[in-house]
Each structure stands twice: as C-alpha cells, then as structure tokens.
Amino acid sequence: ILTPLAAAGVLNVVTGLGPTVGVPLVSHPLVRRVGFTGSVATGQAIGRIAAERVIPLALELGGKSPILVFAVADLDAAARAAAMSVLINSGQVCSATTRLLVERSVQDELVRRIGAILNDKRPGEDFGPIVTPPQSDKVLGMLATARQEGAHAAVGGHKCEDGAPEQGLYIQPTVLTDVKPDMQVAREEIFGPVLVAMPFDTEDEAVALANATEYGLAGAVWCGDTARGMALAHRVEAGQVAVNGGVMGVETPFGGYKMSGIGREKGIEALYEYTQLKTVSVTLPDHATK
Structure with missing residues (x-):
C-alpha cells in the first residue's frame, strides 16, 4: 500500500502473517537490509534467512529490564x-x-x-x-x-x-x-x-x-x-x-545486549546502519600534484 505523501515505492506497508508475508519479504532479493522488532524466536528465524542471504539486519527483541x-x-x-x-x-x-x-x-x-x-x-x-x-x-x-x-x-x-x-x-x-x-x-x-x-x-x-x-x-x-x-x-x-530519571529520546540510540538483539534504532548510529561503507583509492596524474 503506497502512502499518498510518498513517491511510489518509497514507503510500502504490507500487512499479513509471518509465513505468508514476513518470510517472502526477508527472502526477497531486492530487500538489502532488515530491521525487526518482536520476539526472540521470530528474530532468530529472520536472522537465519539474513545469514543465508548475507545481508545486514537489526533485531530489537525481548527485555527483562x-x-x-x-x-x-x-x-x-x-x-x-x-x-x-x-x-x-x-x-x-x-x-x-x-x-x-x-x-x-x-x-x-x-x-x-x-x-x-x-x-x-x-x-x-x-x-x-x-x-x-x-x-x-x-x-x-x-x-x-x-x-x-x-x-x-x-x-x-x-x-x-x-x-x-x-x-x-x-x-x-x-x-x-x-x-x-x-x-x-x-x-x-x-x-x-x-x-x-x-x-x-x-x-x-x-x-x-x-x-x-x-x-x-x-x-x-x-x-x-x-x-x-x-x-x-x-x-x-x-x-x-x-x-536518576535520565531521559531517552529519538536522538539516543536504542537497542540491546545479549538476547535482546543486535544493532541500534534511533540516533545517528541507526542512520549509519542504513549505509554501506565504500573505499575508493585514486592515483592522481603527475600534473595534478604540481
């Protein structure tokens, strides 16, 4: 379902159950990164698919804080x-x-x-x-x-x-x-x-x-x-x-240790997770150094 405020394909909301919607989405070759919030068991299942496809993912799972x-x-x-x-x-x-x-x-x-x-x-x-x-x-x-x-x-x-x-x-x-x-x-x-x-x-x-x-x-x-x-x-x-009551906001990274997941939501650290680092090395011609 495309939102009227977004260009076609920028934001898609697809509803349904895990076997019929979740698995096909995570498995689709055009999906190059996965972010999931939910249970540990479902996160582990998604993680196995992501590992097979060698794509990055962030998991925000359970807590007992x-x-x-x-x-x-x-x-x-x-x-x-x-x-x-x-x-x-x-x-x-x-x-x-x-x-x-x-x-x-x-x-x-x-x-x-x-x-x-x-x-x-x-x-x-x-x-x-x-x-x-x-x-x-x-x-x-x-x-x-x-x-x-x-x-x-x-x-x-x-x-x-x-x-x-x-x-x-x-x-x-x-x-x-x-x-x-x-x-x-x-x-x-x-x-x-x-x-x-x-x-x-x-x-x-x-x-x-x-x-x-x-x-x-x-x-x-x-x-x-x-x-x-x-x-x-x-x-x-x-x-x-x-x-002592310190406040957490949208600018503070959110994510867990241990079985609570991997990766971070919110903050600049979360934005970095949606990028891919590339290194480019160039040999400059002699005249460019004079």
Missing part, C-alpha cells in the same frame, strides 16, 4: 518511575523496567509508595487493556504460577472485574514481593502490568541481580549521587541505562 533503587535515592521519584513502567501500555513495552531491585532497608517503603500511586489508577483512563486474549491469559497464568511459587501480590494481582473493565482485557497494575531470582516471573518477559520486587544488600549484589538475565535491553538506576549512578550504569549489561 531492571530498575535499581538504593536507600539514598529520591524514593518518591523512583516510585513514580516504577509505577509508570507498568502503567504505560499496561507494561506491554519491550524496554519496561519491570524488575524492581531495591535495597532491602527501603523495599517495604518503596513498595508502599508505588502502591499508593497504582491503587488510584482506573482502567480505561489511566491504563489500557492487554492487547489480545491469549496475552491476557499468559499474564494471568504467570501471576498464578508466581503465587504457587511463593510470591505475594503487595499490589493488584488479578483481572479487573468491576464496571466496564469486565468487558475488556484489563489486569490490575501489580507489584509482586517475595520473588526469588529463579522464579518464572523473575526470568521471563511478562509483557503485562507486573513489577517483580527483589531485595539486595550490597552494590555488587544489585549489579549481579540486574545482570542475571538472558536479556539486556534497558535499565534504570536511582541512587542520588550522579557519579555513583554513572559507574553503576557502566556495570549494568544493557543497551541504555537511565540514571
């Missing part, structure tokens, strides 16, 4: 940031910082402040529905598994049942506590409005927890001191880390 909060941080600001990670698109954002890693001495207080924010939010007004019935079932299933494994919902934890939301796929913004690093909700991307809280006692433990995932898309550090925050950001294995 941490937000590290230390006792000296601005807890109100950190609570607002953590709450927004599950309110925006109901947590259906690949870079959402949904692993809440908190210094043990302030964990209960931070969870209380997050709960005070989330409990006032209304479905359909402050947060939206889950995108599909299967995804809603997946989120609710993971919450059920978390309870069976010993986690507790300090906030939310269930499907919204009252009023208009009962007709939609709304799930309460949730904060789980008593979460262990080996639990499913701590390891796998939920893609729903669920924060999983885990305590730490030392800076090294915080970094180890942050990096204990196959993903590495984004992260956040709240520690008050900027220099300390910058040092911690360098230790977190993620493509972008916000320190």
